[in-house]
Amino acid sequence: MSSSVMKTLLKVVPSKTLGYRGCTVAESVVKGVVLHNELPLVTHTTGVVPAGHCPHCFYKQTSCLCQPTDYIQTLKKHSLPTLLQNNLLGHHTRLEGLTLKILLQLTLDPSSYIPSYQSLCYTKIPEEYVKDVVEGMNKVYVSVCGKHPKFVEENIMMVMGRCRLNQIGFDFAHDGDGDDNDMDVGAVYDKLSYVNHSCAPNAEVEFKGAEVVLKSLKEIEVDEEVTFDYLGGRFGTEGRKRRQLLEEMWGFKCKCEVCKRAKGRGKGGFGGRRKMLQLKKFK
Numbered sequence: 001m002s003s004s005v006m007k008t009l010l011k012v013v014p015s016k017t018l019g020y021r022g023c024t025v026a027e028s029v030v031k032g033v034v035l036h037n038e039l040p041l042v043t044h045t046t047g048v049v050p051a052g053h054c055p056h057c058f059y060k061q062t063s064c065l066c067q068p069t070d071y072i073q074t075l076k077k078h079s080l081p082t083l084l085q086n087n088l089l090g091h092h093t094r095l096e097g098l099t100l101k102i103l104l105q106l107t108l109d110p111s112s113y114i115p116s117y118q119s120l121c122y123t124k125i126p127e128e129y130v131k132d133v134v135e136g137m138n139k140v141y142v143s144v145c146g147k148h149p150k151f152v153e154e155n156i157m158m159v160m161g162r163c164r165l166n167q168i169g170f171d172f173a174h175d176g177d178g179d180d181n182d183m184d185v186g187a188v189y190d191k192l193s194y195v196n197h198s199c200a201p202n203a204e205v206e207f208k209g210a211e212v213v214l215k216s217l218k219e220i221e222v223d224e225e226v227t228f229d230y231l232g233g234r235f236g237t238e239g240r241k242r243r244q245l246l247e248e249m250w251g252f253k254c255k256c257e258v259c260k261r262a263k264g265r266g267k268g269g270f271g272g273r274r275k276m277l278q279l280k281k282f283k
């Protein structure tokens with residue numbers, strides 16, 4: 001199936017300092033080594049996939065490697081972005097698209113997808129928000145599958161919560177020229193989802209179509225945790241902005257070395273200043 005891991009040096013292990021689980025390398029590597037590459041479990045763009053391109057990997061259908069599973073065949077028959085746009089009105093973002101597509105995979109090809117999604121970590125989605133989008137998503141589901149969905153709100157919240165925490169966004173240039181016609185794509189990968197974030201990462205992600213490639217940015221020792229920057233290098237020096245975005249988008253307070261140091265400095269600086277003010281007052 002199109003979700004396979006192609007090459008990996010990654011091992012999923014309990015994380016010593018960051019999240020609950022993380023990844024290390026099986027052997028020490030120098031800078032520039034491909035640690036891992038993988039095709040996505042699911043992808044979505046809110047834009048319209050150009051005619052003749054695969055709705056899963058977005059490559060031209062002539063060069064796409066996706067197997068003709070029931071799920072892929074279903075995607076080929078329907079324009080999901082248009083259906084979502086028409087039924088979710090203001091709510092059609094990548095998150096709803098990815099969520100609906102996972103629900104379709106779980107129905108159409110359950111054996112290949114349930115194990116992969118089951119163990120991904122997730123965040124709670126506000127109930128009011130889910131209520132707002134469930135009706136529209138169910139309408140799209142009925143028009144695609146021709147039957148009423150068995151999913152209840154609780155299932156949808158779990159799937160959406162997994163999607164939200166593990167999705168990663170990138171631009172896809174389907175005509176290869178890297179201009180404004182590039183599609184903004186969101187994707188969830190199986191093993192890549194276990195790699196934690198750092199503001200001073202030792203690896204970086206690149207995309208070849210929808211295939212993700214994780215490469216070392218420096219030497220990495222055996223059993224050292226592998227990290228990449230979830231914000232893709234944006235907001236480079238603006239630590240506070242980065243931490244705010246990580247909290248808003250992935251719901252965590254960053255515990256990487258850079259943020260721990262900044263927090264320490266913040267405390268020291270503030271405490272120090274307060275002490276000085278107090279001293280002045282009592283002089």
Ligand SMILES: C[S@@+](CC[C@H](N)C(=O)[O-])C[C@H]1O[C@@H](n2cnc3c(N)ncnc32)[C@H](O)[C@@H]1O
Nearest residue numbers: 018019020021121193194196197252254255256
């Ligand atoms: C894509 S998952 C990474 C794998 C995850 N640690 C697990 O156990 O499944 C993202 C989640 O990992 C945790 N995480 C990743 N990087 C982190 C960091 N720098 N500081 C704290 N938590 C982090 C957060 O809970 C975040 O929502």
